[in-house]
Amino acid sequence: MRLTMSALVAAVTFAATASAQTPALPADAVQLKGGDIAAYLDGKRFAVAIYDADAPIKATVNWDLKNAIVFGDFEMNGTRGKFENPWIIKGNTSCGEKTAKGAWVCQEVYVSGSVMYEVNKKGQIHAVSKLK
Numbered sequence: 001m002r003l004t005m006s007a008l009v010a011a012v013t014f015a016a017t018a019s020a021q022t023p024a025l026p027a028d029a030v031q032l033k034g035g036d037i038a039a040y041l042d043g044k045r046f047a048v049a050i051y052d053a054d055a056p057i058k059a060t061v062n063w064d065l066k067n068a069i070v071f072g073d074f075e076m077n078g079t080r081g082k083f084e085n086p087w088i089i090k091g092n093t094s095c096g097e098k099t100a101k102g103a104w105v106c107q108e109v110y111v112s113g114s115v116m117y118e119v120n121k122k123g124q125i126h127a128v129s130k131l132k
Helices: 005-011 034-041
Strands: 030-032 046-049 057-064 069-076 080-084 088-091 093-098 104-112 115-119 125-131
Touching: 030 034, 034 093, 034 104, 057 125, 080 093, 088 104
Parallel strands: none
Antiparallel strands: 030 104, 046 057, 046 125, 057 069, 069 080, 088 093, 093 104, 104 115, 115 125
C-alpha cells in the first residue's frame, strides 16, 4: 500500500494529550536551530516512533536536503506503506508534512546523543528518532 504522509496525517486524528508511554525530553537535550536542523538531518536514516497520534506509528525516515524531501516506510494499525513529502526548515523548526488544508506541520528539534526528539507546537513529544 502506498500512502503520502499527508494522507496518513489526514487519516489520523491527533490526540489532545500525550500518551502515557510518551518519553520525556531528557535534561541534556539540546535544541537545534535553523540551518543546524538541516545539517543534522541531511542524509541520515532514523527509526522513528510517533507519540502524538491516536494510533501508534513506527517508521523508517530518510532526510534529503538536496531534494528537499523526507521519505520512508511506516506502519500504523497493521497497515504498512511508503511516504514521500516535501521538507523545509521554517525558522527554528523542521516541517515535513502538511495538514489536509495545506498548512505546514512543524516540530522543534532536540538532540541527546544519537537520539532526536521532535516537539510539537503544544510542547509535547511528537516523535523520538534513533539513528540507524
